[in-house]
Amino acid sequence: MLESGSSIYWVGTLINRRSFLYHATCTDGDPRFDFWNRKVLRAIVYDKDDPSKASVLWPEKWSQEILEARKDEIGASAFSAEYLNEPVSPQERILIIDPRKNEYSVEGEFDWNNPLTHTGLIRWSERIDAPGRREYKDFEKPYNELVAPMYRILLFDYGQGLSQYNDYSCIAILGFDTFNTLWVLDMWLGRAKDATLLRMIYEKGLAWRPRVLGIEAVSIQMSFAEAVQDYIDEMESKISQPWRARVFPITYPSKVSKSQRISGLEWRYRPGRIKYPGHLAGKWPFDQLYQQTEDFTTDLALLPHDDAIDTISMCQYVVKNRGGKFIKEKKTPSLLER
Structure with missing residues (x-):
């Protein structure tokens, strides 16, 4: 020494x-x-x-x-x-954020407790494939007019423990427009006790009114998914304008690794089918999302934490890009069977 x-x-x-x-x-x-x-x-x-x-x-x-x-x-x-x-x-580095294709900006003061009423302009660009060339066209629209019709989901990745060495818990609000573009609308990243996490999930849901809650339900996390459903049921009778959504426990195929799950987002970046909030790039927790996206490699060696980008990747197991055959349920399914 x-x-x-x-x-x-x-x-x-x-x-x-x-x-x-x-x-x-x-x-x-x-x-x-x-x-x-x-x-x-x-x-x-x-x-x-x-x-x-x-x-x-x-x-x-x-x-x-x-x-x-x-x-x-x-x-x-x-x-x-x-x-x-x-x-x-x-x-x-396979997930490349192009500011022109993969970012949007919002003007005006934003009320995170009531975001769907925001009337400030949202600006973004779309790639237009013309014969022999590719061009970008700029768009702008009142925020509420663009976001309100989106198919919105809430994703939650549970992180155990409260010390600095534990993973973070992550809440992400995502929206899908009619072109199947994925918009990152809101995110929370931190460590908290279960009671606080339940409250925050409900508050985010009440603000954004997502139709589905996707919650990782691996091992002991299944009990937390059940707790979220119970909490929503309990709060329904206490709120004047209750919000109710389907809780969807997310399980992964046994042979699909975390790296493969995150890599599954790659197809969205090049054509601009995923949009990040560029005006929030330097603020927590969006700075973590940017860093984890840009530093993602297939061996995950550059990522001391991957909670933010891993939570975004969970959307693949909630919203399917292909249709399927409808089968009428014979009885009320359990939470895991939904």
Whole structure:
């Protein structure tokens, strides 16, 4: 152990995301490194708006031409780790948020307790496929006129425990428009006791009036799904304008991993069939959703927490994109059978 007042310098290259050096320099939440002066240097940084422009860290040693030749020689993945201290290449990130295709903005002061009455304009863009080219058309509409007709659902991912090392519980409000575009409307992320979670789920539901509540019902979480239904039934007699929705316990196919579930959203990003609230990108918990989306890789190695993006992926097990044959129920089904 070092004596009081001693200094330590830790220098290295981030070859692997699972290395302790990567954990110390690139992740948050470990109090051992809260007061470290951490700096990650990259040999070259490209301008996001103009990739032809770049800033070189050490031009006398490695010019842009030398670095680009080295990248061609060893490949994007190795170059990203050895020269950019970023042991993941852009090709590995499969969920790409394009501000033009995948974001919307809302003007005016927003009342989260009564969002469906908001009359401020919502602005977004849609990709228009014209012969030989792709164009984007800008749209705007009063918020309530666009969102009120949507098929809205509430998704809940239960996180056990209240310590900083436990996963978060997550509530997400999503809306589907007539083009099957998925809109992220609202989100809550945090740790709380069951009684508080039940109240928050009901309050979010009362504000947004979703038609379905999708609640992860794996193992002990099934009892929480039952508790939500009981809470809604109890509150129905106490509220002047009650809200009632179907509670849908979500179970997953045994051979489908979490990574595969999240990867199932990929098809929505490229054509712009998922929209994030760009005006809230820097605010909790939407900043976490953005970060988890952008850092998602199939091995989940970049994600200390994945609760937000995992909750969004649950929509695939609530709203099906394909139709099915209607079968009349012979008796009242149990909650798990619904």
